[in-house]
Amino acid sequence: MPESVPVRCPACRRECLYTAPCYPCACGTPIAPRLDHHAAPTAVAHRAWEEEWITVRCPSCGRHDQWPRPELGCACGAVLRIPVTAAAEGAAGEAGAGAAETATTPGAAGTGAEDAGTECVEARETGETGPPTEDAEAAPADTGPCPDTPPPSRVPFRPIAIRTARDAVTATALYLRWLGHQDIRRADQRPTSGIGLAARGLLAHVDPSVHPASLRDVECLWLTAMTDSADCVYFSLAGYTADARARADSLAVPLFVLDLTGTPQPVNAAAERLDAPGA
Structure with a gap:
């Protein structure tokens, strides 16, 4: 079951419940990042490619994969970054770094x-x-x-x-x-x-x-x-x-x-x- 944490927006102080999304591992096991219940969310003001991804380990096969960092759009218009535990925070692997070099970032949309x-x-x-x-x-x-x-x-x-x-x-x-x-x-x-x-x-x-x-x-x-x-x-x-x-x-x-x-x-x-x- 995906875990849920209460999230309070630092901009408007509105509180809601956030549920971590699950993604299927290559072995078929649904996995989700472990959320930090004690840290406060932060508003996203500027985006950087290396900050958008976290490494999550599959508990079944031990595989490490890159997943989008959990985020929540508040009703006030702020985008909140949900904190995760240190175990899920792992540094991006070589595959993620290679993708960052070749992919177009969301802020640099090409003409096509x-x-x-x-x-x-x-x-x-x-x-x-x-x-x-x-x-x-x-x-x-x-x-x-x-x-x-x-x-x-x-x-x-x-x-x-x-x-x-x-x-x-x-x-x-x-x-x-x-x-x-x-x-x-x-x-x-x-x-x-x-x-x-x-x-x-x-x-x-x-x-x-x-x-x-x-x-x-x-x-x-x-x-x-x-x-x-x-x-x-x-x-x-x-x-x-x-x-x-x-x-x-x-x-x-x-x-x-x-x-x-x-x-x-x-x-x-x-x-x-x-x-x-x-x-």
């Missing part, structure tokens, strides 16, 4: 990240590997009908760990599909920052940078969506500024924080309604 993310979603669902053809890129992601609302009963969302900007786009696309939008594609209008995704009647903004989304970012998304007569939703890795939160609440724009497990965490009432079962 949005294409690669949506292609990755298609490959996961169709079982295809390798680059798509030009015809495949021109075709819509799904030709079937798109439901106006998500199904009343949802299967549990299956996230993917976020290590790069491409992973952030893929995790967002998977989540939007889980909500019931089956025609995910790149947005027609490229945003000034971040990555735009679109579905029928919906515009989503993915911000993989290391800086909290600003009021201007939220307003630009809302205005673009209004122009297209669509709803909108914002996904950020680093959270939101206080004025961005306030403006999103007044405009009813759902705000989500992407934790490193790939699970979007709602941070305002509009996002909670969207994420609620049977919404």
Whole structure:
């Protein structure tokens, strides 16, 4: 059973219960990092690659693997880093260091990240590997009908760990599909920052940078969506500024924080309604 610890946000003093996510080891055993019940969580202000990962040992086979450091998105917009015990804190191994040198960090999204993310979603669902053809890129992601609302009963969302900007786009696309939008594609209008995704009647903004989304970012998304007569939703890795939160609440724009497990965490009432079962 994953362990849970009470977490008090140092910014707003709100308290909630955090449950450590489980990941399957190569041997099949579900494992989770051991949380430190005595240390206080810290707010994430700046991200560094070497601080995003911890080494966790499988109790069954003894294998050491790299897992995302536990994080929680508070309703106030802060991203909290959950402390783990010294045994789970292990230094990154050579494999993790090599990945850090070759991978694109979440704050350095490449120009092709949005294409690669949506292609990755298609490959996961169709079982295809390798680059798509030009015809495949021109075709819509799904030709079937798109439901106006998500199904009343949802299967549990299956996230993917976020290590790069491409992973952030893929995790967002998977989540939007889980909500019931089956025609995910790149947005027609490229945003000034971040990555735009679109579905029928919906515009989503993915911000993989290391800086909290600003009021201007939220307003630009809302205005673009209004122009297209669509709803909108914002996904950020680093959270939101206080004025961005306030403006999103007044405009009813759902705000989500992407934790490193790939699970979007709602941070305002509009996002909670969207994420609620049977919404």
